[in-house]
Amino acid sequence: LSEDIILRRKETLGSMCDERARMLQDQFNVSMNHVHALALLVSTFHHGKQPSAIDQKTFEDYTEITAFERPLTSGVAYALRVRHSEREEFEQQQGWSIKKMETEDQTLVQDCSLENFSTSPIQEEYAPVIFSQKTVSHIVSIDMMSGKEDRENILRARASGNGVLTSPFKLLKSNHLGVVLTFAVYNSHLPPDAMPEQRINATVGYLGASYDVPSLVAKLLHQLASKQNIVVNVYDTTNKLAPIKMYGTDEVDTGLLHISNLDFGDPTRKHEMHCRFEQKP
Ligand code: WA2
Structure with a gap:
């Protein structure tokens, strides 16, 4: 192969990879902004009004009709902060008890009865989901802590006041790896430079969105399909020595590799997109 052609292939792969990475990052950023706006909505209309102007039905309807604003998310939910001293009254009000999230092993054993979450043991505080988009209604009443x-x-x-991301893990009722984005909801207006202690004390709940990464990235890449087929992998590279694959099949060495950086807005997490041509030249 002439040097000229190799150079051209390199450039093509690079620009295709960068385009896909930018697209993924932009869509992630768009949905992150909208999830932030939802947190402010809950703050204003649930905690800021007596009585609250939001109930499960309102939340469900609103999140359903605005779902298009949150590309890549599979669902949003709101978990309330409940101290142990408030638990009994809270459970009475809700008409259900706070459930604990089953661990991986337990879910495997139960597998067919994923809904059988057991009542939470005593904790200092809880974060039971009280509102959810229909798509994630199975997490209502589960203590997210x-x-x-x-x-x-x-x-x-x-503690930070920022939107934060988990590392990839297996979401409930999903067979894929996903990530969760969380924004805290505070009971009063906090200055941007508020100290962690002050933020923790002012916390009343948590607005979260789940991302089923494989299906959502596949959908996005599909829209960008081109005549030159490339193979894409997405990694969480927060731990450089142990990257976690979030999307794609095992990498096959077809020669050229291009790595594009991904910024999902949480500086403590690092992500990369790896691209290769489908076939050797
Ligand atoms: N949402 C959907 N599926 C999940 C999940 C989750 N967390 N965790 C495990 N599977 C209400 O940060 C608060 C959403 C958590 C928010």
Whole structure:
């Protein structure tokens, strides 16, 4: 192969990869902004009004008709912060008890009865889901602090005031790896430079969105299909020594490889897109 052709192939692969990475990143950013707006909506109309102007039906309707604003998400939900001292009254009000998220092993054993979540043991505080988009209605009443990834996200979101992302993990009722984006909801207006302590104290709940990465990335890449087929992989490279594959099949070495950077808005997480031509030249 002449050097000229090799150079041209390299450039083509690079621009195709960058285009796809930018598209994915932009769509992620768009939905992240909208999830942030939902958190402010809950703050204003649920916590800011007496009585609240939002109930499950309102939340469900609103999130359904605005779903197109959140590309790549599979569902959004709102979890309330409940202290143990408030638990009994809360459960009475809701008419259900707070459930704990089953661990991987337990779900495997139960498999066919994923809905049989058990009542949560005593904790200092809980984050039961009270509102959900229809697509994730199976998480209503589950304490999101009882899942490792969700819990870490909740703690980081409320101390920082930023939208935060989990590392990839198997979402409930999904066979794919996904990520969760969380924004904390505060009970009062906080200055942008508020200290973590002040933020934690002012926290009243958590607005989260789940991303079923494989199906959503596949859909996006499909829209960009071209005559030159490329194979795309997306990785969480937060731990450089142990990257986690979020999208794609095992990489086959077909010669050229191009790596495009992905920025999903959480500086503590790193992501990359790897692209190769489908066939050797
Ligand atoms: N949403 C959907 N499926 C899940 C999940 C989740 N978390 N966790 C595991 N599977 C209400 O950060 C608060 C959403 C958590 C938000």
